[in-house]
Amino acid sequence: MATVPPVPETRVLAVASHVRTTLQYVGNKVAVFVLQSMGCDVAALNTVQFSNHTGYQQWKGSRVTAQEIEDLYEGLKQSYLDDFDMMLSGYIPGAEAVTAVGKIAKELKEKTKETPGKFFWVLDPVMGDNGRIYVAEDVVPAYKSLLSSADLILPNQFEAELLSGIQIKDMESLTHAIQVLHDTHRIPHIVITSVNLSAPDHPDSHLSVVGSSMTSTGKARLFKIVFPAIDCYFSGTGDMFGALIVTRMREAVSQVPGLGDKPNWLSDDSTPTLELPLARAAEKVLASMHELLSKTSQGMTAIVERTRHDMTEAEKADQKKLQLVKSKGAELQLVRNLDCLRNPAIEFRAKEM
């Protein structure tokens, strides 16, 4: 085991949903474990508390209200536990709660205005996927009004469309959407996760992420990383991506003298695109993701078989019950694979666009 954690000392406020009592690594449970395993001190602010419905047939989540979010944060402040270096925000159900989280981020920014770079907000604007919104409609404008305070945003392809107003149908419109986001909201760093567009430089079975850190004049510096898709559903991948990019961005920035003291950790205009900390961070994140998803996929069959072994014939014939077993197999196999998180082998390199 490496004696030195991958990241310098980092205190992170992680805002996301939380599954109260299950083995499943979803939402903040994934994010918190990944952040801690990479060496971050984490305060978890959970936006949803799931608990078991008394009918036993389902898990019932109760949303934390905007007021509760404010109270919880006030509690951290009162106990002198608000000295955060970074914040990662994920799934937040409801516009008021989004606004409350934005208020926290703005306050943390304001507190460090004399010391640029001291606080960095990674915002995953979770709203939907594949053309379908799965939050309330008013969450979209709530996120839009916060974008100018974020340092790095992590929309998927559909969320990038919602935020930029640009329909993404090819790489050209995708890069246009990124430039619009830089222009309109002055977002310093953008990563579009899981881009599923054909391109001449890779087979259709591959996905890509496209990222950019803007120049001092707001011009996009675009890179792309192509990686093979794993044909399998996993839960918690977005949360894992967010937690990993937080740590790897922090690590990459700490390796460039003085960069951590610059506003928004924005590299000099002379920095070649492929040497941008964001590009180097994204390479490591994707390496970890690919290794961990491969391991999870390999272990899935054994978990499903082991669980089916203890089921009655009637249970095995029940599609709903089989679905539960599949969900169990789709949990990210994090705890036995810390190596994938901390020391991944980089296989997929960033390319300039």
Place this chain on the structure above:
Amino acid sequence: MATVPPVPETRVLAVASHVRTTLQYVGNKVAVFVLQSMGCDVAALNTVQFSNHTGYQQWKGSRVTAQEIEDLYEGLKQSYLDDFDMMLSGYIPGAEAVTAVGKIAKELKEKTKETPGKFFWVLDPVMGDNGRIYVAEDVVPAYKSLLSSADLILPNQFEAELLSGIQIKDMESLTHAIQVLHDTHRIPHIVITSVNLSAPDHPDSHLSVVGSSMTSTGKARLFKIVFPAIDCYFSGTGDMFGALIVTRMREAVSQVPGLGDKPNWLSDDSTPTLELPLARAAEKVLASMHELLSKTSQGMTAIVERTRHDMTEAEKADQKKLQLVKSKGAELQLVRNLDCLRNPAIEFRAKEM
């Protein structure tokens, strides 16, 4: 980083209190992180949900009721997530909740009665310390009635008195208490944590743990590990001890062919005391504890200074606020010191008594 986790694949149900939103590693937050870092899959069943009181001046915890504990467990069962190898139970406030947790343990035992050794319950009977009970009085008989279902119990010196009815004033009465616990409740494995008794073989600035795994006829096989006390208050040490002994016991048992299939993981009568898995596990646990507490103690001043730096003079003069800052410094420094957990150097060896 070691590529292989210290323990074989292990699914653990961890029952303890939970701090909902704070940086502090207390209760199940400590236990879950330590278990995960050692390679265990963990389902956390939290007996207390702390949240911030709207008055901001304190954290308010709400107890989970016995019914809620049963419901949460029922939910795990319905989702086929109850295939646990081990269970660790810690702080449970209230006799009814203790009984509900005991019912879960008994059910998990019953489920594996055809496959001895398949389920192992580590019970930390949290009731009090230094002569003072800090749970409801009826928690004591509730624990007593469960002892015969536990595989390993982790009372401190005072809790061992409460459970055995023997007043512990020296090493002789301590070992008598252990024999009584073996005799009365057939508890296979016992570790008395933090024994603070003078003994001719160590200076008074040292503490010890005393453990025993009984023979087939219920006779204690006693060992002692002496270690230097660190003069400092830390929070969460009991939870850390519990989580570490779960993993190290599992590891030590897995290294003895066939032992994992024996009822209660009880070693042959021919096994020398110092080769008992419990003795070997306890050595590793204490090594980890000592390294981690030393690191925490070293880092404490810097945390307190850094926090004081941001305080106003009025705040610095407020004893209550200074206490909050001290609490912050007393948090176990877990995330940056995974090495202490996974690869501790064993300094303090078990001795036969």
